[in-house]
Amino acid sequence: MKQIFHAAKDRGHVNFGWLDSHHSFSFGEYYDPRKMNFGALRVLNDDIVSPSMGFGTHPHANMEIVSIPLFGELAHKDSTGTNGVIRTGDVQIMSAGSGIRHSEFNHSAEKDVNFLQIWVLPKAHNIEPRYDQKSYSDSTFENKWGIVVSPKHSEAVWINQDAYFSMIHSDPNSNLKYTLHESGNGVYFFLIQGKVSINGDSLERRDAMGVWESEEVSIDVGVRSQILAIEVPMKL
Structure with a gap:
């Protein structure tokens, strides 16, 4: 077993006024050669966007882009014809494939939105761009791993990669087991809230641990803790 610990305080950070963002991996103005990726996981941004503000229309290609709102609402529009709102409890994915253009704005004129934006390198390149979104109740994750992104589970949004995202809301003083879905995969645990220990290392809010x-x-x-597990191939 191999592992790597990423402390929340060591993440990249930018604050543009309308956007307050922490980067687990090199992104934009933040560059750390030790944090380029974890296997096929390329980006994990923890974004807070001010009311009515957001990202104007911009392009992507050959990337699997997952958005998970933690609180608030995110308005989304893209070149596939999708025009809607992503709310807390939703999980959204875009397969950028051969090329897609999209915009993301805080849907509220009064409250911030906080969401995780996660990029995964694709399995197949230049596929037809696609969009998927599903909603989940809190019971999906209560003391059990709920799969929200998968290439093969019908309850999850589909991803163009042998990758699996699972979340759990765990009671205190408990022990969890995470079993990997694919040989050759690793898993990146991102602690959204709480306090846990993985293989002897203590994690607190927004800390992360990669295991392979x-x-x-x-x-x-x-x-009581909320954990996101991002399982991805380690060989690119």
Whole structure:
């Protein structure tokens, strides 16, 4: 088993007034050669966007882009004809494929929106661009791993990669097991809220731990915690 710890305080950070963003991996103005990716996981941005502000129309290609609102609402529009709102409890994915253009704005004129934007390198290049979005209740994740992104599970949004995103809301003083879905994959645990221990390392809010060359990972939960597990191929 191999592992790497990424402290929340060591993430890249930019604040443009309308956007307050923390980067787990090199992105935009933030560059760290030690943090270019974790296997096929290329970007994990923790974005807070001010009311009515956002990202104007811009292009992407050959990237799997997942958005997970933590609080608030995000308005989305893209060149596939999609025009809608992503709310807390939703998970959205765009397969940029051969090329897509989209915009994202805070749907509220009064409250901030906080969402995770995650990029995964694709399995096949230049596919037809596609969009998918699903909604989940809190019970999906209550003391069990709920799969929200997968290439094969019908309850999840489909991804063009052998990657799996799962979330859990765990009670305190419990032990969790995460079993990997694919040989050769690793898993990047992002602690949204709470306090846990993974293989002897303590994680607190927004800390992360990547684990690979292991079929199963044990997690000891201290206080009630919300965890996102991003499982991806390690060989590109």
